[in-house]
Amino acid sequence: MAGVVLAYHPEPDIVQNVNALLAQADEVFVVDNSPGETSRQILRPMASDARVTILEQPGNVGVAAGFNAGIRAALDNAADFVWIFDQDSTVTDGMLDKLLAAHAAAGKTAGIVAPALRSHATGVVYRRETGKGAGEVDVVISSGSLFSKQLLETIGLHDEPLFIDYVDHDISLRARAKGFRNYKVFDALLDHRFGDSDPVRLFGRRVYLANYSPMRQFHMARNRLIVLRRYGLGRWFWEDFWFTSKAWVKVLLLETDRPAKIRAAARGLWAGVRFDVRS
Template identity: 25%
Template sequence: MATETRQILAIILNWNDYENTKRCIQSVHNIDSVDTLLVDNNSTNSSSQRIEREFPDISAIHREENGGFAKGMNTGIRYAKKENYEYVWLLNNDVVVTDCNPQQIVEKMRENGAGAASPVVTTPNGSGWFVKGVIDKKRARAIDVVDEVDTNSVVENDYVPFAAALIDVEVFNQVGLLPEKYFLYYEDVEFCSEMTESGFTIITVPRQTVQHVGGQTTNGPILTYYLARNRLLFARDYLGVTGAVMYIDYLNWFFRVFTSAVFSRSPSRVNALIRGTVDGMNKKHNKGPYPDET
């Protein structure tokens, strides 16, 4: 007997964040052709248990460690492959699906032969957060473009952030799973680079919109540490870029962040910036000192 193919599995990670995760699940819960999988990254509170009681029809997997974004998502991707889903929808738990029909995104993916797609992502006040993704490989920078983009047709990208990315499961069969060495941030940049090198197209579908509310990791030392460290890891480990152009650009970024942290009187961000840079130069992978789970 042939195994039934299901269309879309929304994978949502949770780590101690009941409010955002609940709001995200509510926004996708009643969308046709979308099933929801909650992956708990070893929360230390009862957030996942509360969500499962409130949404008894969703599936859930509880991990025994907080291995970061990619490890959590890879747990869901393996589940999607096992259960014969055609597409996975990687959703940050701090995203709210507002004016977005994932079936229409899938149709655009099929029309354009795309392996991955993102809706337009906005902030809560409606301003642009993501429309087009560009990778500057000389500087090892991922750039989110929101202005001067023609959104009357699909937008081709070097990468899309995995805040609300729909990916054809066949991509994982050919490219492999998400790179787990980063723990948080830049796994989307590397994976999309691998996709395009394997011949896949990555698009943004206009007039499909989600809202990025912002959660626990969007500000402060966690963001600062992993952006500082992982940009260096991406440059040196994946791109093999070690030239002056990259380091000069990195130092300019370093001093902008340093100055901002000093003027905002945030010694924790200053410390995270320095530690992230040192750990990136020393090629330290996986989980760093953040978040502190002791």
Template identity: 25%
Template sequence: MSASKRIDLTDIAGVVVLYNPDDQFFENIKTYLHQVDKLYVVDNSDKPAINVSQYIGQISKIHYINNEDNKGVAYALNVAAQAAIKDGYSHLLTMDDDSKAPVDMVESMISFHNKYPYSNKLGIISVSHSKPLKHVEYKKVLFTMTSGNIVNLHAYQKVGAYNEKLFIDHVDHEFGIRLNLLDYEIIEIADVKLNHRLGTSKSIYLLGYKYNFVSHSPLRLYYFTRNGLYIINSYVFSAPFFCMKILKLVIIESLKSFLLDDDKKNRFIYLIKAIRDALSKNLGKINV
């Protein structure tokens, strides 16, 4: 197996997906704008803020795409991936609007790619989202979170686009399983970390102990559960170990939601709907 060609910053475009971002979004973009050749800003906001378009309109390397509605993270990623391919890029950096990048993030990922002996089989190079990696330079994983990825666009074309039927949640997991099934590798680099905010942090006291946890809305619980169960049903025979991991995630998040969060009645209603919709393959965005 031969290695693919070396890459540099001119081969890499970036995408950040917006959804009703706060003003911190501008500062976040500044941390990685210089690390890509072009940045696609895909706006999924219900009502795009005027200050967003005004700010990015002043920067030549930014290409703003207004979806005029929330069409889901998978749709937004596909829009950017197709644009990057059309513009001649071989790789795409994917970022969330609440993520900040370390100054040398992309350079570290490029360096890893160029010295990896089988770089043509790298589907994704990612920052480290897993538990702290000790005494190793990198770790092969089954899947990784979307933010802080450099996606091989040749692999993207081989395995197919992000699954837009999922809308949000598990989009990265489902894409990861298809990469693995075609023998592409997903690698997290140990010494590259991302400053990323996940949900709303809350605390609760149980039996005299304080527990900190990340809270998600009942609607996000719905998407997380529905899509997780759909993936399990779709890949249980081709990737059983992967599906066991997804099932574990779904169970843990459901238990946390019921035990630690409020609005339990609404969460239960959404959970039942999620199970029904997963079994009937009723996917996409739901009306609430």
């Protein structure tokens, strides 16, 4: 079983995250999407461990291509399962065993198996991430997700032209379209951070701002429409609509650089209309 961690201008705590992953995985491939001396200095302490392989990319190749580089390396090294992570996610004790157990229980139709998400900022499990056992879901986020070799050989890897955002939606819905069933394992928790997670007050309540850049707003708007065109309306869309609506309330009322983010999202929508979804 191999882990994959995608690194982009990593902070020093990535070393602790990888060490926590190594306590459960046989080996870890760290994909460096921001090669250079700064990243090398941060990642170098891990390179002395024979179980860690640093895969430097030619630059920021994106989330989809970055994950794919790690997945290919893991499969080439005879991994039966690949467990992928963003650099700002941290595994919790016993997480892999719970994911593998859920995968085994699901049988031959097991698709992507993922943990429930706990806020890195508050330590609280998100409301929509609570439950018991494993539940079937349409989509899961990439970070913390477990893929079997059989699944990847059937559905393919992440769609690299999407670059970033909704990459996880696309591969999740592709798995479902191929007859697989995706699962969220509620007693397997992943500590995860969305964007900056800056705390502010809104209508008397504490909320957390992602502060995504205009570039991210472009890709989110573009790829949301691409995924909608590919797979149509479904439970995934209405769940995403609720999440996106709340995010844009915070963008419009509280975040900085609002005009640039609005323009970027508009450009993204137009790009999503023009995108060839058959590619």
